[in-house]
Amino acid sequence: xxxxxxxxxxxxxxxxxxxxxxxxxxxxxxxxxxxxxxxxxxxxxxxxxxxxxxxxxxxxxxxxxxxxxxxxxxxxxxxxxxxxxxxxxxxxxxxxxxxxxxxxxxxxxxxxxxxxxxxxxxxxxxxxxxxxxxxxxxxxxxxxxxxxxxxxxxxxxxxxxxxxxxx
Amino acid sequence: xxxxxxxxxxxxxxxxxxxxxxxxxxxxxxxxxxxxxxxxxxxxxxxxxxxxxxxxxxxxxxxxxxxxxxxxxxxxxxxxxxxxxxxxxxxxxxxxxxxxxxxxxxxxxxxxxxxxxxxxxxxxxxxxxxxxxxxxxxxxxxxxxxxxxxxxxxxxxxxxxxxxxxxxxxxxxxxxxxxxxxxxxxxxxxxxxxxxxxxxxxxxxxxxxxxxxxxxxxxxxxxxxxxxxxxxxxxxxxxxxxxxxxxxxxxxxxxxxxxxxxxxxxxxxxxxxxxxxxxxxxxxxxxxxxxxxxxxxxxxxxxxxxxxxxxxxxxxxxxxxxxxxxxxxxxxxxxxxxxxxxxxxxxxxxxxxxxxxxxxxxxxxxxxxxxxxxxxxxxxxxxxxxxxxxxxxxxxxxxxxxxxxxxxxxxxxxxxxxxxxxxxxxxxxxxxxxxxxxxxxxxxxxxxxxxxxxxxxxxxxxxxxxx
Numbered sequence: 001x002x003x004x005x006x007x008x009x010x011x012x013x014x015x016x017x018x019x020x021x022x023x024x025x026x027x028x029x030x031x032x033x034x035x036x037x038x039x040x041x042x043x044x045x046x047x048x049x050x051x052x053x054x055x056x057x058x059x060x061x062x063x064x065x066x067x068x069x070x071x072x073x074x075x076x077x078x079x080x081x082x083x084x085x086x087x088x089x090x091x092x093x094x095x096x097x098x099x100x101x102x103x104x105x106x107x108x109x110x111x112x113x114x115x116x117x118x119x120x121x122x123x124x125x126x127x128x129x130x131x132x133x134x135x136x137x138x139x140x141x142x143x144x145x146x147x148x149x150x151x152x153x154x155x156x157x158x159x160x161x162x163x164x165x166x167x
Numbered sequence: 168x169x170x171x172x173x174x175x176x177x178x179x180x181x182x183x184x185x186x187x188x189x190x191x192x193x194x195x196x197x198x199x200x201x202x203x204x205x206x207x208x209x210x211x212x213x214x215x216x217x218x219x220x221x222x223x224x225x226x227x228x229x230x231x232x233x234x235x236x237x238x239x240x241x242x243x244x245x246x247x248x249x250x251x252x253x254x255x256x257x258x259x260x261x262x263x264x265x266x267x268x269x270x271x272x273x274x275x276x277x278x279x280x281x282x283x284x285x286x287x288x289x290x291x292x293x294x295x296x297x298x299x300x301x302x303x304x305x306x307x308x309x310x311x312x313x314x315x316x317x318x319x320x321x322x323x324x325x326x327x328x329x330x331x332x333x334x335x336x337x338x339x340x341x342x343x344x345x346x347x348x349x350x351x352x353x354x355x356x357x358x359x360x361x362x363x364x365x366x367x368x369x370x371x372x373x374x375x376x377x378x379x380x381x382x383x384x385x386x387x388x389x390x391x392x393x394x395x396x397x398x399x400x401x402x403x404x405x406x407x408x409x410x411x412x413x414x415x416x417x418x419x420x421x422x423x424x425x426x427x428x429x430x431x432x433x434x435x436x437x438x439x440x441x442x443x444x445x446x447x448x449x450x451x452x453x454x455x456x457x458x459x460x461x462x463x464x465x466x467x468x469x470x471x472x473x474x475x476x477x478x479x480x481x482x483x484x485x486x487x488x489x490x491x492x493x494x495x496x497x498x499x500x501x502x503x504x505x506x507x508x509x510x511x512x513x514x515x516x517x518x519x520x521x522x523x524x525x526x527x528x529x530x531x532x533x534x535x536x537x538x539x540x541x542x543x544x545x546x547x548x549x550x551x552x553x554x555x556x557x558x559x560x561x562x563x564x565x566x567x568x569x570x571x572x573x574x575x576x577x578x579x580x581x582x583x584x585x586x587x588x589x590x591x592x593x594x595x596x597x598x599x600x601x602x603x604x605x606x607x608x609x610x611x612x613x614x615x616x617x618x619x620x621x622x623x624x625x626x627x628x629x630x631x632x633x634x
Contacts (some may be wrong), residue, residue, distance in 0.1 A: 001590070032476075079280060128563075140226050141226075141228075141288070142226070143225045143226065143228045143229065143289070144228065144286070144289055144292055145173070145286045147276075147280065147292050147296075148287070148292055148294075150175045150178070150273055150276050150296055151292060151296050151299065152279075153175075153178070153179070153273070153297050154178070154270060154273040154296060154299055154300045154303075155271055155299055157266050157270060157273075157300075157303075158270065158299065158300060158302070158303035160263075160266070160268075161261075161263050161266045161267075161303055161307065162303060162307075163310070164263070164307060
């Protein structure tokens with residue numbers, strides 16, 4: 001088994017185990033922490049697929065920003081294992097149906113996939129490299145990119161105008 | 168290109184104007200100078216097409232044609248007049264005068280983007296640049312609960328409509344054969360439309376109708392226009408609304424022309440609903456500001472005729488909307504400039520204004536007559552063009568009759584103000600009006616009358632190709 005395969009199996013087991021633990025744990029904070037591990041494992045998969053940009057963005061956005069938000073909400077509302085509300089039976093049913101529908105879509109999409117060929121290209125393939133993204137962003141899409149700075153600037157000015165005290 | 172770059176840069180200049188000088192006058196003078204400069208740069212762009220100050224390879228993301236540039240020029244000229252009339256009121260809204268001006272310049276950047284986009288990506292960014300500063304300006308009167316409510320409502324509804332816009336863009340991207348955001352590529356040509364395309368088109372139609380506040384997507388408009396500070400309402404319903412319409416027309420004339428059978432009837436129904444709801448609800452309002460908010464919805468109903476007529480061979484739709492935007496913007500800016508100076512915004516507040524301020528009452532009458540579409544004012548020819556567009560499409564005679572009927576209703580509520588000013592006795596009230604303010608109002612009234620007599624002065628500009 002090559003190092004890549006070892007890493008792949010390790011990351012896959014880690015991701016699936018953490019995902020199950022996230023659903024199973026009673027304490028919301030533990031759930032969030034397990035979810036962070038899931039994101040890290042998935043980012044590791046992205047690196048294996050030579051998609052470094054996606055890996056970093058996944059970490060920054062999900063593990064960084066969104067998870068911190070979740071943690072803040074949970075801590076502010078002081079949720080813990082004791083205050084976990086009784087879940088409605090219908091809510092559980094709805095969850096099962098929604099998850100099952102997603103599973104059905106995945107199975108339907110992968111049913112006809114050709115498994116004989118190579119499934120993934122590890123350590124090769126150029127599409128996920130920052131190099132290509134930069135070329136596209138600063139060549140074809142440079143005008144929208146630059147113009148969006150005006151958008152952010154106006155949002156910042158607005159935040160200051162709205163949030164500043166003394167009036 | 169001139170306008171996009173210069174308006175963004177001037178927004179930054181305005182942002183810093185407050186940092187270096189405590190004197191608020193500086194911000195005002197800088198803003199007026201900036202608007203004048205923008206107008207000149209844009210006119211230079213018009214007459215030297217293909218040869219602007221800045222040479223930038225936009226990769227086909229932006230195309231500058233006469234229609235867009237002319238609407239830019241109208242928007243900048245209106246803003247310049249607006250600064251002359253209302254800069255003082257802007258400074259009184261709150262302590263951040265420089266920032267308010269900066270946000271207005273960012274809005275102008277959005278205006279020049281949505282009048283020249285060639286790619287749905289730019290449309291999206293342009294509409295956002297147009298809206299986000301407005302959310303803030305709506306809520307800028309922080310002590311006023313109505314202003315806070317309006318800002319929150321506007322923000323939430325605007326966020327939803329942006330989501331719908333994006334979803335529509337995604338569907339159109341999926342439906343286009345090459346996978347492209349360019350508005351020339353997303354059209355269907357001669358092929359029958361796919362369901363993806365129809366969904367995308369309808370979502371975009373809904374999102375843009377929301378941005379121009381056409382019924383049934385108008386529910387935010389009266390509260391927002393009523394709640395926000397009066398000075399900013401005037402900017403919102405004139406310049407911004409006109410720009411949103413140009414975005415609407417560009418998209419439907421360039422991309423969706425072949426798909427006209429799908430959307431034309433829906434558009435006609437939206438037009439009828441907008442005319443009906445705007446005019447009927449405006450009749451029952453007690454406050455002039457709220458009445459003007461509803462009447463702006465009614466005016467949108469007339470502007471929507473231009474979208475019905477985008478398929479016409481001549482440029483009638485573009486000509487009509489240019490004239491309508493000019494007439495409507497000038498009149499609203501004038502009315503709101505006077506309204507912002509008055510303490511009492513109800514109809515009674517206007518009682519006896521003609522005795523105390525004969526000049527203000529006189530120009531106000533001209534503005535209201537123009538909104539109502541009385542001959543010899545610009546509003547008459549604007550409405551005339553719109554109705555003639557509907558007649559030229561040959562299918563919507565019922566809509567023309569309905570529109571004339573609605574215009575007749577609108578005369579009632581516009582004349583209520585005129586009647587209050589001239590035929591009712593009222594108590595003395597202070598309306599602060601400097602000679603410069605009065606002179607500017609008279610100039611606006613003169614422009615409205617001149618446009619009402621010689622509308623071709625403006626319209627002929629559309630047919631200038633290269634100089």
